[in-house]
Every structure is written in structure tokens, then in C-alpha cells.
Amino acid sequence: MMARSRFAVALLVAVVVGAATSCSASDTQPSEATSTAAPATSAGPAVLTPVVADVVAAPIPVTGSDGLVHLAYELRLTNTGSQPATIASFQVTGDGRTLVDLSGDALTPWFQALGGGPKTGPVLAPGQEGLVWIDATVSSPHDVPGSLGHVLTVDFPQATSLVPARLTENVANTKVDNREAVRIRSPLDGPRWLDGTGCCTVSAHRAAVLPINGEMLAAERFAIDFVQLDEQGRIYVGDKTQLSSYRYYGAPVRAVADGTVIAVVGDLPEAVPGANPEGLTLPEYGGNHVVQDIGNGRFAFYAHLQPGSVDDISVGQDLRAGDQVGLLGNSGNTDAPHLHFHVMDGPDFLAANGVPFEFDSFQLDARVAGDSVDSAATAGAPVVDEPGTQTGERTGAMPLNLDVVTFPGG
Template sequence: MLSGAVSSGAGSSGTGSPTTGSSTSTEGSSTSGAQPGSGGNPIADELPVAFTPITGRVVAAPEPVPATDGMIHLVYELQLINVLAQDVRLDSVAVRGDGEDLLELAADDLPSWMRVFGATEPGTTTFGPGQAGLVWLDVTLEPDQQVPARLDHVITATPTTPSEPLIPATLTETIAATEVSTAEPVEVLPPLRGPGWVDGGSCCALTAHRGAVNSISGEFFAAERFAIDYVQVDSEGRLWSGDATSVDSYPYFGTGVYAVADGPVVAVVDGMPEQTPTVNPTGLELAEYGGNHIVQDIGNGRYAFYAHLKTGTAGAWKVGDQLTAGEQIAELGNTGNTDAPHLHFHIMDSPDPLRANGLPFVLDEFEVEGRYPSEDALGPLLEDGGPVPTEPGIARSTQRAAMPLSLDIMTYPGG
């Protein structure tokens, strides 16, 4: 399925003596007449002026979105860099909204929510000298809870070699102040029809999609932050039967894909061959990962991306053609970076499927049939065809203007 690895790299180490070791000298620093600067983030000027061995910034300001769990989600990523010439272990990350505690990732939580670039030890929470990484955040609010206008991040960390007063034994820093976007998530129609559609790998755990924060053209982009890989199970909960390496064993292969909104085509690719299910493709160029696909401008700086389309079904369109909400535009296929037939769908802030940030979206009306209990359930579903047990106690519900969550099983109108 369409996924990306977190770009590996290293943050640059800082200059000035506090970053070169345990020395406490401040030679070369200036405190007279200087005004604190924010590097383009005005609200950061309100933070205390202090030496921060771990620096941070958010990749993109979060946009609040209601989801099928009844909660409001603020979904974003925090980039951290250790500017010291020594190891520093991250111990916790807390999010405060307008001064209120909203989320805390303690030491035991962090391995599931962070990645250190270039780390050779899986699950490490230690940044080497000059090393950087990302922490993925999902702040949830009750539906009647006030959405904060501003978020701050309080981190605690332990340096290998403390050096008072600049580098204490336990670092506590408030960093990466950011505004919360006031934008409303776009409401769209489902891109598919009928029952049994499984949301694979979307918001809000650290799935392959959320983890695909890639370094493109010298910047970080999280194009797949809210991306869904759609597969369909039948009335018995089966994904496929017969020969798992044949696309014909997947009953939903070739099903219709529909425009989620009105708007013109801004990019279209067709003619790439179907891949063999169960086999991870190799040798693909970066631009080929989406396989046959359509990008549609749905207005207000938002673009819909429909990927892995069946060969020969997207080519009926050309750039500039107007699509109408609810009209069939292609068929579900298995082209590009995919190991089973599925539709990859997301909304983004740029017409480039990779050099973009993923934006939240809500579907106008649909039903949640159930939910799989964990990502581990999807492995047997793909490998054996299913059925696999669903999470107990999930009542069928009608959803309106809500974002699907990973592992939801849904019925969409029509079909």
C-alpha cells in the first residue's frame, strides 16, 4: 500500500559554546540591547528567554476536525533537534492549549509516537549530538470543549553530561508555540459506494501514512497525514478468496471511484500496469508511487488525490476537465506502490501529491458498521483473506460531517 518512510537525516548542531560540550561559558553571546526573535513566529516571542538545548517547531499548524469517535482531533507533528554535542534522552512531551494541559506523552508512550532520524536502535528516545527527529501528536477534545487558539509544548529531557546552570540534570523547556488553524475541514462525498469499506492506515495512530513525513525539495511535508487506504470486505468479512496473487481474487477490484466534490482535473496519469498482489513493488520512481491517479482542484486551496487507479480508467480525463461531485471518474486498481488492490485517497494543500501537507476532511453522511481492534488485524486480513474478528461493543452508527478513523468499517450511500 502507498506508504513512505520518515526521511532520515540529522539536524545540524548549533554554534556557540553551550552546544559544544559541558562548558558553561557564554562567550560570544550578547544580552545587551538585543530583542528576542521568533524566526517568523510572532507568538514565540511570548515564551521565556532561555537557552533550549532541544529546539522545536511544528511541521504545520493543526486544523481541528471531528471524527467518528465523537471527539475533536488536533493532528500534527513536532520536529525536535538536539543542538548539544552529547546525547540527550527525551523523557516526556506535554501539550498545553491556552494554558490548559491537553496531552502528555510520558517516557513509556514516546517510543510509539516518535522517531529519531538515522537511529539504528528501534524505539529509541535518545537524540545523538546534532540529531533530529519527529514526535507525532493527536490532541483530542470533547465535542463541547473550547478549541484552543494556541498550543505550547513542554518537554523534559536528560542530558548525558549536565553542566549547571545552562545544562541542568533535567531539562524542562517550553518550545514550539503555534497557533491553531481556524479553518474548517472541507466536507466531501465518499469516493466509493456500498458496504464493507475498511479505512486502512489513516488518522490518528502512527500508521505508515502518518509516518510518511518526507523530506521533499529541502522541506518536510506530511502529505498522507489523513490519507485512507480503502479495501472492501464482503458480507462474511472476507477480503479475497482464491489465488491471492491475482487481482481477480479481490471482488472489489475494478469497482467505481467517484468524485468527492466539484472541480477541475489538474493532473492525471494513466497507463501504468497493475502490480501483482502480495508483492511489494521495486524500482519505482518517486513520481510513480501513486500509480495511475487523478488530482482534482476542489477549491479554497484544497486538492483531492485518487491513487492506484485501474489501468485505462483514468485516461478518459485531461487537465482542465470539470468533474462533478458523485460522478464516476475511474475504477479501483492496483498500480504504483501497492501490494493489494485499494484506493488511496487524501486531501492536500497543493496539487503535488508528495510536496504537500495533508488536510483534514469530513464525509457528509455514512454509516460505521464496526471497527477492527488493531493494526495487527489487518495483517491476517491481507494474508489469509479473512474474516478476522472485529472490535466488540461497536454499535452501528450514522455519521454526519465526520472524519473516518483508521480501522473503521463503513457503508457509503449507493452501490
């Protein structure tokens, strides 16, 4: 897993929530060491499966800058039993193929138990819920399966007469959402824009699966924090607490598509760079922002804009692709100037699920090492490019985490 970027705080970090109800096995008589639970749709005998699962939202395929088609989504697990449940391995299957196969240390970065306490690997306490973040990939749109299955191998401390010590469960069969990712222009112009916390690793954005209005939602599933590197690969030069040290501060932010403005906030103050703001209310996390209805149940969100830069934007105003929405700023939940951008399936920037988007065109210039982004954010050092990245022109694709791209214009 890539190191988490420190220069730009996600809108919200993952919230730790409570657990599901617990149900106890009746005794501790030993049974066979391993048992396999058949899928719920098969015509086999009923098997007790203490860990149950559901998908937060069905995945929508999107083409990434790596040329692969990504299915990024989250699986919610609940341990309904009275014993701790260790997820020993996890597979995603589709059309007879195994798309994801994780176990041991490889699984740990993609798993988070909810409800607080120390992180002890992929373990669910009795009655606890957890999340598995999934990035399944295929080589082309023609290879996207119609549905996905999930296979968990779960270990328990003791076998009982109802549940063995190791159980393989088939859970949460789900159809792939066959909608296409929305095609848009870029919200920024010009060279060296770094995708600081984008898809599809478990960045601060993807980790922000939040309990909003009584349900778990992932509005920031595909969100990107954009900062612009200078010619030497630096985010800022000089005093990191001064907005003037960030040369891209004030860059024009563009409408990504034709559509109507449905929400505007423009009077929140800038935060001081280099520190996380405190005391924000939930509506203030996006800072000064614009929400635009871009059609077909999709809404574009432009966040952390400069105060006063959206004074000419009003609710009900129709924007054309390329129109200026505002200026890149540092308002709301942010520790350095950046543009937070995402597309969602509802008008509220938190009470929605994030949906994928593909930019018309961009140049992939590099992909940078995550630890170098940390030093760039804290000490003003240049970023370091990862070797072996296949750079070049991209059309109809989404930048991935730690990509450096050049957008048309500017």
C-alpha cells in the first residue's frame, strides 16, 4: 500500500462506528477442522456462517491511467458470533476467474475493523463490523464480469458443534453496475498536477466510509486532491505556513461538464497551511465549494476554494464545460492549498456515494514514490519519480494515486 499523503487532509477520515449484535454458538464440542459454506443461492444444506457481508455500493468499472479497468468498492463484514473471527484469506471471483486473492500481511492494509481499539490484523471481535477495500482489475471493458463473488476463509479460536475452527464462506454475491464512468474535462489546466490521494489504494479518501443519515456511504471513493509541482518537483518553496509559498495557489478551477449549480459556499476563511484545522462543523469540511448537477444522477464537487472566488456563481446558474468555477484555495478541512474534486450520485457532498469519472485527455508525466510526497509536504523536498511508469497520452481514463499529469490548457 502506498504511504498516505500528508500535504492534503481528506475531507473526513474514516469514522469508527459501533458493532452489530452478537449471537452465540451453543457449546464447545469439537467438530471437523474445516468446513465450506455453500453460496446462499445453491441447493445445499444450511450451514451456520458467523461472518456475514454486504457491499456498500455495487462497483462501476472505470479505466485507470495504468490501462486497466478498475472495480473499486467496499465489502462490509459483520461478525455475528461470540468468538473473535480472523479473516485468514479473501478472494474476489468473477466469470470463473479469481480477480483478487489476499491473505496474511497482504490482506491487512485492505482491512479495517470498526469500533476503535488497537489494530491487530484482519480480526473482528464478537459483534464487530469491519471493511475490506477492494480494487479488482481486468485488462479491458470486455473482460468485466457481470457479477462478483467473495470467498472468506475465517478462523475461530475454538471449534463448536455448529462452527468449525476454520470455515470458508461464500458471501455477498453482487452484480456489477453496468453504467459507464462519466466522461468529463479536467477541473484544472496545465502541467505537473499531482493526484495526492486518489483511487484505488486505501488513501484517506477511500478510507472515509462514513455513517451518514443512518447508512454507510463512501462519497470520496474516487476523490482526488490536486496540488501542482514546480519545475523542480516541489509543492512549496519557503515558509510552508504562508499561502504565497504555494505557486499554484489561486489557480482557476474549471467546470468539468455542462450543468446547473445546485450549491455554493464562498464565505469561509482560509486555513493556515501546515496544520490541521480544528473545531469545524460537518458542513464546513468542504470549505468554500460548488456542487454542480452534470446530469444522469451525477454531481461534481469542487472544494477548498478561495474565499470570495465564487461570488459570481449562484444556485441555478448554468455552467458550460471550461467555465471558471472559482480559484484553488485552502478553506475547510485542509492543511495545504489544493483542489479536492469528486463526482457523486447525490447532491450532498457527504450524503452520497462516489462514482468514477474519466477525463477526456491528459498526459501521464510520472508516478511518484509515496514517501517522497511526505517529505515534499513537510520539508519542501522534491518528489521522487517511481521508475518504470509507462508515461504518455491518456484518453478516457482516470488518474490514479500519486500520478503526475498535465492537463490541456493553461
